[in-house]
Each structure stands twice: as C-alpha cells, then as structure tokens.
Amino acid sequence: MSEHLLEFEDVDYRYPLATAPALQGLSLRLPKHKKTALIGQNGCGKSTLFLIADGLAKPDRGIVKLDNIPLTFDRANLKRWRQRVGLVFQDPEQQLVAPTVAADISYGLCNQGLPESEVAAKVMQTLADFDLESLAMSPLQHLSLGQKKRVSIAGVMALQPELLLLDEPTAYLDPVQTRNLLIELDAIAKLGTTLLIATHDLDFVYQWADWVLVMERGRLIAEGETLAVFDTLQSLPDFSLGMPILWQMWSRLSAKMPAVPAPRSIEEFTSYLEKYRSPTAPNP
Ligand SMILES: Nc1ncnc2c1ncn2[C@@H]1O[C@H](COP(=O)(O)OP(=O)(O)OP(=O)(O)O)[C@@H](O)[C@H]1O
Ligand SMILES: [Mg+2]
Known part of the structure; x- marks a missing residue:
C-alpha cells in the first residue's frame, strides 16, 4: 500500500x-492521514x-492516482472515485x-x-455540528455568503470521504465559525x-x-514538513507570499534563544519566552 493517497504525475491542463x-x-x-495545506499566489x-x-x-496529459489506482x-470508476474524494468548492x-x-x-x-433513517440521523447530526439547526428549512438563496459556505462544507463532510479537499474553507467565515470548523477538521483528521x-x-x-505544498504558475515549487517549507520559502529571492507572523517573530528572536524547534502556536511561543527570558531582564 502506498504512503500517498493522491498522486499527480506530470499533469498538464488548459x-x-x-x-x-x-x-x-x-x-x-x-x-495519507495528514493535514496538508496548499498555498500559492492567485x-x-x-x-x-x-x-x-x-x-x-x-487532464490534457499526465496521470492522477488515488491509492495507486489511476x-x-x-462512469463506474468516476463514481467510486467521487465516493472516496470530497471537494468543497471555493x-x-x-x-x-x-x-x-x-x-x-x-x-x-x-x-x-443510505436508508432514510440513517440519512435523517446524519443530517440532524451535521446540522448540530455546524451550528445550522436554526437555518435547516431556510431557502439557500436567503443565506449570507458565510452561511452558504458553512452549508457547502457541512454537506461534503457529512459524506465522510477518505480524502477531503477544501478550497479556501475559511473565506467568508467569522472567527467563531472558523474556530468551529477547525474543531470539526481536527476531529475528522484524528x-x-x-x-x-x-x-x-x-x-x-x-x-x-503537518505538511505544505507550494505552487507557482501551475507547478509545484516546494513541499515538506511545515517548518522546513517556510524555512525554504524564506530563502527564495522571488517568493512574494509573505511569511507567517509567528515564524517572523521567532526568526528575529531565535538568535538570542537556545536551539529549540520554532514554536507553532501563541501558547508555545509565550511559554518559550517565559522559560528562556534572561534572569537580568526587568519584570514588566
Ligand atoms: N474557467 C476558466 N476558463 C479559463 N481560464 C481559467 C478558468 N478558471 C481558471 N482559469 C485560469 O487558470 C489559472 C489557474 O486558476 P485557478 O483558479 O486554479 O487558480 P487559484 O490558484 O485557485 O487562484 P486563487 O488563489 O485566486 O483561488 C488562472 O490563470 C486562471 O485565470
Ligand atoms: Mg482558487
């Protein structure tokens, strides 16, 4: 069995x-079984x-494989494929x-x-998970863009695909809904x-x-574990997407810190600062 769920080999598309x-x-x-981000310019x-x-x-050329199956x-292959892969559109x-x-x-x-009773139970659960119960009977054309985005994510996640592709899932979501989405995503990743x-x-x-893919002009230009990829991107002279704020703050401080892995959250960052703060530094 392959360690990779989805593979693209030399794919062209116009x-x-x-x-x-x-x-x-x-x-x-x-x-497989990782949380991968895909980044790159518009x-x-x-x-x-x-x-x-x-x-x-x-594709005009090249091969696309799912678990080694091209x-x-x-119709039969496409149907099986789409049962395994769920796509939330941008x-x-x-x-x-x-x-x-x-x-x-x-x-x-x-x-x-699925049997009707199972469909009904899954719909109820999904409405609750995505805070959509009060909108259950609302016509879709009456929803705000953020509400529509939430419905589209909920509909695909209810299908429990093996591979879930989400195109800009947090676009249009407010901070509370973004946090809720992340909780749901972490639960299904687990x-x-x-x-x-x-x-x-x-x-x-x-x-x-856990893993990052970087595209530029229709090609992959970098891939790897998150920290390693940002370290690589930072050294590319023409790379213009910017860098994460935590990465930027840590790269400025790290020369004065012991050689520890860069913090990946605000909590980790703060705990490093408290741990490694110079004993001669004045208290705030
Ligand atoms: N329906 C279409 N017809 C013609 N060209 C298209 C169409 N959709 C996209 N393109 C072109 O294909 C290229 C890739 O577009 P794509 O939408 O995949 O980019 P993206 O990385 O998703 O961008 P964004 O970050 O803005 O969502 C762009 O040059 C775009 O103009
Ligand atoms: Mg896009």
Missing part, C-alpha cells in the same frame, strides 16, 4: 479557450488541481443544489443509497481522513498543517 495552461507538468504526492492553479483531483476536469473517466454558489439547507445536506447522503486545504492564510497554515 481551460477551453484559455491562452495559457493552468497546470503545466504538475507532479505531487499527498501523504491564479497559480490550486482550484484547478482540486477540480482534477475530484474528477471534474480531465483516474479514468468511465465558491459555495457552485456547490449548493437543493432548495433548503437540510435538503442540500441530505442530497449527497441520499445519493450514497479519525484518519486525509485533508488538503487551499488557503491564503499563512498564519493558519503555520499552526494547523
């Missing part, structure tokens, strides 16, 4: 009528990668299909052929779901991800 390719020679491997190809990974777009576009308007919130969440579950999140929020990536 949208119909586009002048330039969106993906060119993209190769990557996604580690237009570098993150959402296109997701469309291909979910079998919604067909993606083919016959734009929730593209995702939602049913008239109400509860109907939308039940849509995918019904398609899985159950063994492999997660891939495309985001521009580097502070989130630094604290959340």
Whole structure:
C-alpha cells in the first residue's frame, strides 16, 4: 500500500479557450492521514488541481492516482472515485443544489443509497455540528455568503470521504465559525481522513498543517514538513507570499534563544519566552 493517497504525475491542463495552461507538468504526492495545506499566489492553479483531483476536469496529459489506482473517466470508476474524494468548492454558489439547507445536506447522503433513517440521523447530526439547526428549512438563496459556505462544507463532510479537499474553507467565515470548523477538521483528521486545504492564510497554515505544498504558475515549487517549507520559502529571492507572523517573530528572536524547534502556536511561543527570558531582564 502506498504512503500517498493522491498522486499527480506530470499533469498538464488548459481551460477551453484559455491562452495559457493552468497546470503545466504538475507532479505531487499527498501523504495519507495528514493535514496538508496548499498555498500559492492567485491564479497559480490550486482550484484547478482540486477540480482534477475530484474528477471534474480531465487532464490534457499526465496521470492522477488515488491509492495507486489511476483516474479514468468511465462512469463506474468516476463514481467510486467521487465516493472516496470530497471537494468543497471555493465558491459555495457552485456547490449548493437543493432548495433548503437540510435538503442540500441530505442530497449527497441520499445519493450514497443510505436508508432514510440513517440519512435523517446524519443530517440532524451535521446540522448540530455546524451550528445550522436554526437555518435547516431556510431557502439557500436567503443565506449570507458565510452561511452558504458553512452549508457547502457541512454537506461534503457529512459524506465522510477518505480524502477531503477544501478550497479556501475559511473565506467568508467569522472567527467563531472558523474556530468551529477547525474543531470539526481536527476531529475528522484524528479519525484518519486525509485533508488538503487551499488557503491564503499563512498564519493558519503555520499552526494547523503537518505538511505544505507550494505552487507557482501551475507547478509545484516546494513541499515538506511545515517548518522546513517556510524555512525554504524564506530563502527564495522571488517568493512574494509573505511569511507567517509567528515564524517572523521567532526568526528575529531565535538568535538570542537556545536551539529549540520554532514554536507553532501563541501558547508555545509565550511559554518559550517565559522559560528562556534572561534572569537580568526587568519584570514588566
Ligand atoms: N474557467 C476558466 N476558463 C479559463 N481560464 C481559467 C478558468 N478558471 C481558471 N482559469 C485560469 O487558470 C489559472 C489557474 O486558476 P485557478 O483558479 O486554479 O487558480 P487559484 O490558484 O485557485 O487562484 P486563487 O488563489 O485566486 O483561488 C488562472 O490563470 C486562471 O485565470
Ligand atoms: Mg482558487
């Protein structure tokens, strides 16, 4: 069995009528059971990668594999593939299909052929997990963008895919809903779901991800454990995405600190400062 759940080998993709390719020679491997973040500038190809990974777009060249099984576009294979891979679109308007919130969440579950009682129980649980109970019967067109995003995430997570692809999941969410989402994501990661999140929020990536993939102009330019990737990016002269705030603060202080791994959360950062503060420093 492969240690990698999803693999792209030398994949090219150009949208119909586009002048330039969106993906060119993209190769990557996604580690199983890890929390991976995908970063890169606007237009570098993150959402296109997701469309291909979910079998919604067909590469012009190259191979895409899930657990060593190549993606083919016959109906039977596509159906099996989509049962294993769940995609939350960047734009929730593209995702939602049913008239109400509860109907939308039940849509995918019904398609899985589950008995009615099981669908009903899962819908109730999902509405509770995503704080959507009061909106259950609301028409989708009456929801705010952040509420629509939450419904689209809830609908895909209810299906419990083996690989969950989330395109900018925290866009439009307020801080409370962002925290709730992270709790849900951590819970399913602990159950063994492999997660891939495309985001521009580097502070989130630094604290959340086990593994990071970096794209530029349709290709992968860096991959690895989170700290190692940010260390590499920092040394690339043309890299313009910026760096996480904790990484920046630690890199300024670390020359004066013992050689310990960089802190990945505010709590770790504060505890290091307290532990290693010079005994001659005045108390605040
Ligand atoms: N439907 C489309 N038709 C033509 N070109 C497209 C289409 N969708 C995307 N593109 C082009 O493909 C390239 C990759 O776009 P993609 O949406 O994958 O980037 P992204 O990394 O997800 O960007 P963002 O960070 O803005 O979400 C861009 O140059 C974009 O202009
Ligand atoms: Mg995108």
